[in-house]
Amino acid sequence: MSGHSTYQPTHPAARWLEDRLPILSLAHSSAVAYPTPRNLNYFWTFGAILTFMLVVQILTGVVLAMQYTAHVSLAFDSVERIMRDVNYGWLIRYMHANGASMFFIAVYIHMFRGMYYGSYKNPREVLWILGVIIFLLMMATAFMGYVLPWGQMSFWGATVITNLFSAIPLVGEHIVTLLWGGFSVDNPTLNRFFSLHYLLPFMIAGVVGLHIWALHHVGQNNPAGVEPKSKDDTVPFTPYATVKDVFATVCFMIFFAWFLFYTPNFLGHADNYVPANPLVTPAHIVPEWYFLPFYAILRAIPDKLGGVLAMFGAIAVLFVLPWLDTSKVRSATYRPLFRQFFWIFAVNCVVLGWLGAKPAEGTYVILSRVCTIYYFLHFLVILPVLGFVEKPKPLPASIADSVLGKKARRDATASAVAKA
């Protein structure tokens, strides 16, 4: 998007608008002419998928809010009304509930793609940081959204998570009172959570705007991790990236539809079909699956404040990731050691998620501690050291070169096989 747009509207009305507000050339330069690296793989379609999911969540959410009642004695019933009596209410509500999970599946793939291909490195640090801010906002939104149906897990999840803030020295208790709007999780809590749950998605949309602005300013990273050097290295966004993004989004919708129509409660918790009861604590209080790795880190530390710090630290460390990774090479394709550590880290995150769903006892606690230590070790020790000790493979001269080289190699092998 750098440089002045070459777009010239032809229709007089378009020219008239363009002279007063250059919105058409902005749209043209960012969604049509914008050059994208020609070698992007399908992991680069998750930005479009996430945008789609944000729109789905906002649209279904606005419709749900028309039927939902944020009051402790009515919330659960109003959700059941939506499920039973509102026309296609079950569809909208299952879409919204499963959509949250789909949003997180997509965002985790998006983030791990960024880590694998070093997309956070110079000059994309701000782009990455904006992404982490979106992730934080998503977590807050999802957490508060889960409270709204006012089931058992809503209530007890809210109680456990808001109580965490009481660990903060001096101001902790005040923060918790402020979150609750009283002295326990009650009607004021539900009301402010509903208000914030409606507000935050629009803040997400705003930061997404900045995220895309930053992206279009610095340009996309790519699997080779080398910057585009000539016109041969890129293709225009439309039609190339557009059709690829739409295809990937529709494939993702099939995956989404599977959960939505066939196993809509798989990703939720049965206890949330029991109305909230402050006098009965569920046997296991577990957050939604997408928080489980962080929940495991929280419980791994025997000290409350320490656990809270570790949990927030696990996200905070992502903010400084661009400076922790000392390697100048972006893509893991050319970093043989990093590539292995990346996969160990990914498996470690999955194991943490599994541990988060288990009761905090026995072997699980010890395993949680090992995995938590490894999580931080990866960021604070392995990544900084790797940059110095690793000998990266030679980088391709250009993107076109990496694509052509690979193809030429493949053709050579194919002909060799054919001869033999």
Add this chain to the structure above:
Amino acid sequence: MSLRITLALGAALLASASLTSAPALAAEGAPQPPHEDWSFAGPFGGFDRAQLQRGFKVYREVCSACHGLSRVAFRNLAEDGGPGYSEGQVQALAAEYQITDGPGEDGEMFDRAGRPSDRFPAPYPNEQAAAAAHGKAPPDLSLIAKARTYERGFPWFVFDIVTQYQEQAPDYIHALLVGYKDAPQDFEVPEGAHYNAYFPGHVIAMAAPLSDGQVTYDDNAPATVDQYARDVTAFLMWAAEPHMEQRKRMGFQVIIFLIGFAALLFFTKKKIWREVEKPREIAEGKDPAQTSL
């Protein structure tokens, strides 16, 4: 290189797998309910109308003495995807119930005959009254078939996504209803409570609710506890998820459409990208449109 990654990954997976089996002791003592065959399971599963009607009869004659069904309205019984009663039957059924309404013009509450739009009246005026009668308030059954579960554990919960197994609650309810057995010798059941093989902790306040021959069916279905349990479970599944048939039907249509749409997009994408993905021809200065794929 890729071999080393595979080895590292394999080792990590092995480590996690061996650890999954270790803390089995930590799991609750209750045995897992056996899998039952349900007509409503799977992508094309639907309710068996006759079974729902039998299940409703069991609910009405047995369960409703203590358990409410407060989120279900009489009219639901005549709606699509449900037990398939006619509107007239529902009207007659609703009229058998007394509903407290009001206040009327005189400022007093009054009882009137039920209408299809009414919901099933609760057996007790409030939770405290129910608790006073039973020691603990019997749960409302409207959502029970979605509100109970048991842990599937790794790797079953992953397979469940593909097989669409999600009948943990129906399996559990059926197992619970047929699970009233004599307590093991060393197991002490507190006074006034009962032993159940599938209830978490095995001590349940509810006495065995069903006995053979207790409900007279209008069709030829066997009048056994197992059959009663099966039928009432199916009915409760419908009560918890009345739009399930519509949901699965729509899901099939949506997914078929999306697969077709994705296929068209795939070929569109392939055609658009053809020129880009034939970089050698372009590099050699040939017209990519003139060369075959």
